[in-house]
Amino acid sequence: MEDKRYAFPRFYFISDDELLKILSTATDIHDTEKNLSKVFEFINKLDYSPSNAITAVAMVSFEGERVGYKKNVTWKKDAKVEENMMALEESMVDAIKSRFKQVLDDYSKSDDIEKFKTIWPDVHLSIL
Numbered sequence: 001m002e003d004k005r006y007a008f009p010r011f012y013f014i015s016d017d018e019l020l021k022i023l024s025t026a027t028d029i030h031d032t033e034k035n036l037s038k039v040f041e042f043i044n045k046l047d048y049s050p051s052n053a054i055t056a057v058a059m060v061s062f063e064g065e066r067v068g069y070k071k072n073v074t075w076k077k078d079a080k081v082e083e084n085m086m087a088l089e090e091s092m093v094d095a096i097k098s099r100f101k102q103v104l105d106d107y108s109k110s111d112d113i114e115k116f117k118t119i120w121p122d123v124h125l126s127i128l
Contacts, residue, residue: 008082010089014038022081029054029075029084037062039085040092059092065122070094 001019005011011019018038025031029046030053036043040059047058047066054075058068069091075084103123110116 004082007080008085010039010085011082026081026084027077029056032075032081032084040089043092056088056091059095067095067099070098 001011001016001023004019004023011022014022018035022032022035022039025035033046036046042061043059044062045060046056047060047068049055049057049072052074054077056069056073056075058066060066071091071094073084073087073091103120106119107116
């Protein structure tokens with residue numbers, strides 16, 4: 001298990017039992033998804049492509065906020081679990097970066113803060 005943690009450092013933050021659950025379900029994204037919130041704190045579930053049930057197209061928070069991926073993630077059954085998790089993490093980071101860039105662009109072009117707040121109600125202006 002130490003090799004898995006070394007390969008994917010987020011595994012250091014979960015217990016041995018939780019890691020074993022993830023490793024035992026590693027070939028099925030839907031089973032692994034049940035334990036995602038232990039590895040990615042604010043992720044409740046994934047949304048999948050209607051045409052391909054093993055391709056994640058977005059992440060969904062516990063509050064229901066959905067952020068689409070720029071690059072979809074297809075779960076590879078023959079890959080190591082840490083490789084699939086790294087691909088998922090990379091898509092999550094890219095999606096957040098992209099969304100934040102959109103917010104900054106819209107904010108810099110906005111003359112009306114109240115209108116901006118209606119377009120991006122989930123963004124706290126204190127981060128800008």
